[in-house]
Amino acid sequence: MYNALLACVPFLSAFVFAGIETKAIAAIAAGVAISCGALGCSFAMGKAASHAIDAGARQPEVLGKIQTMLLAAIVFIESLCIYSLVVALLLIFMFR
Numbered sequence: 001m002y003n004a005l006l007a008c009v010p011f012l013s014a015f016v017f018a019g020i021e022t023k024a025i026a027a028i029a030a031g032v033a034i035s036c037g038a039l040g041c042s043f044a045m046g047k048a049a050s051h052a053i054d055a056g057a058r059q060p061e062v063l064g065k066i067q068t069m070l071l072a073a074i075v076f077i078e079s080l081c082i083y084s085l086v087v088a089l090l091l092i093f094m095f096r
Helices: 002-008 012-017 022-058 060-094
Strands: none
Touching: 022 060
16 A cells, blocks of 8 residues: 555655655545545535526526526535545545
C-alpha cells in the first residue's frame, strides 16, 4: 500500500521521508476529499435552487415541472457528495 500511495502522488514522497506516516497523509487526503466534495455540492445545490426559484417566479404555471427537475438535479448533486464520502472512508480504512 505504501508504494501505491507514493506512485499515485509523487510529491508525497518528500513528506514521507520527512517523517510523516502514510496514515497521516491518508487522513489529510480524506479531509481534503470530503471538504472539496461537500463545498462543491453545496454551491451546486444553492445555484440550482436559486435558478429554480427564479424560473418559478417568471413562469408560475410550470412550477411543478421545475420542482421535479430541481429534485432530480439535487439527487445527482448529492450523489457526488456521497462519492466523496466513500473516497474519504476508503482512504481512512485502507491505510490503517
